[in-house]
Amino acid sequence: MKIGFIGAGKVGFTMGKYFRTQGLEVTGYFSRSIQSAQEAADFTQTQVFTGVQDLLAVSDVLFFTLPDGAIRSVYEELRPYGIQNKIFCHCSGALTAGDAFPEIENTGAVGFSVHPLFAVSDKYHAYEELTDVFFTLEGSAAKLSFMKERLKGIGLKVKVISPEVKVKYHCAAALASNYVIGLLAFSSRLLEECGFSANEAENALRPLFGGNAEHIVQDGMVSALTGPLERGDLATLKKHLDCLDGEQGKLYSLLARELIVTAQNKHAERDYTAIKNYLIPGGG
Numbered sequence: 001m002k003i004g005f006i007g008a009g010k011v012g013f014t015m016g017k018y019f020r021t022q023g024l025e026v027t028g029y030f031s032r033s034i035q036s037a038q039e040a041a042d043f044t045q046t047q048v049f050t051g052v053q054d055l056l057a058v059s060d061v062l063f064f065t066l067p068d069g070a071i072r073s074v075y076e077e078l079r080p081y082g083i084q085n086k087i088f089c090h091c092s093g094a095l096t097a098g099d100a101f102p103e104i105e106n107t108g109a110v111g112f113s114v115h116p117l118f119a120v121s122d123k124y125h126a127y128e129e130l131t132d133v134f135f136t137l138e139g140s141a142a143k144l145s146f147m148k149e150r151l152k153g154i155g156l157k158v159k160v161i162s163p164e165v166k167v168k169y170h171c172a173a174a175l176a177s178n179y180v181i182g183l184l185a186f187s188s189r190l191l192e193e194c195g196f197s198a199n200e201a202e203n204a205l206r207p208l209f210g211g212n213a214e215h216i217v218q219d220g221m222v223s224a225l226t227g228p229l230e231r232g233d234l235a236t237l238k239k240h241l242d243c244l245d246g247e248q249g250k251l252y253s254l255l256a257r258e259l260i261v262t263a264q265n266k267h268a269e270r271d272y273t274a275i276k277n278y279l280i281p282g283g284g
């Protein structure tokens, strides 16, 4: 199975190199700029293509590792060239296969979204970090099992999802990655209100966040949970809410409600009813 890449960016570099390390045949790269395509080809010891049709002609599988907004137009550009029996994949977390490759099955080809649940920031080294990464797979029913087995066969963890839940899935991914930065920014702003400079706040949060993140990764969320809510300390929780403004308090309360579930899982014997009633007046 010969695999080509349209788009020589972070994910294109990473997936191409990973496939090569697993002994798969990668034909090469087409990209908007010849420099990017050349760099990716050098990195993976594959070929540069100056025309996307030429890459199509020599590849059985094409990965569209493009910005989300460019995937569909490149697909529309390729469609007239005859794509029968080809396998098209994109890596967007937000788009379904159907969004990107509408009615692809009518052409005799199949389409998939293959999304790494991972932030790829270093295009030269991320391929070494894919061992524990989940890849969510969704797309044409005819070859779904085939794709799943092929990806599993090269050591990837694969989770098949339905197109209906793709947006919710992507929202979950954003919460666990980008939105953690939102929480840290919120925390940092409160520290600045306590007299820390922005720089001091970031430095002070580093070991707190890093130690906690490491504990979560190693031992799981339940084990890693500490703090006033876990201890059932309603008085402190009330003080926290008193020092926040209305919108901030809403966010704190919503997160606290999620934490009650985790705390209860950690301490089945503890009674968190008072906290629950305070956070969710009237039940819920």
Ligand SMILES: NC(=O)c1ccc[n+]([C@@H]2O[C@H](COP(=O)([O-])OP(=O)(O)OC[C@H]3O[C@@H](n4cnc5c(N)ncnc54)[C@H](OP(=O)(O)O)[C@@H]3O)[C@@H](O)[C@H]2O)c1
Pocket (backbone or CB within 6 Å): 006, 007, 008, 009, 010, 011, 012, 030, 031, 032, 033, 034, 036, 037, 064, 065, 066, 067, 068, 070, 074, 090, 091, 092, 093, 115, 116, 117, 118, 119, 120, 121
């Ligand atoms: N980075 C992540 O953490 C991550 C994680 C999961 C999924 N994804 C998904 O992976 C896909 C690629 O993301 P990325 O982070 O790799 O993006 P990226 O680093 O910005 O790379 C995109 C590449 O596509 C090329 N390109 C743009 N428009 C093009 C066009 N019309 N024709 C040909 N090439 C074009 C760019 O070209 P030049 O360099 O040639 O100018 C660039 O090299 C996206 O769908 C994204 O949602 C990303």
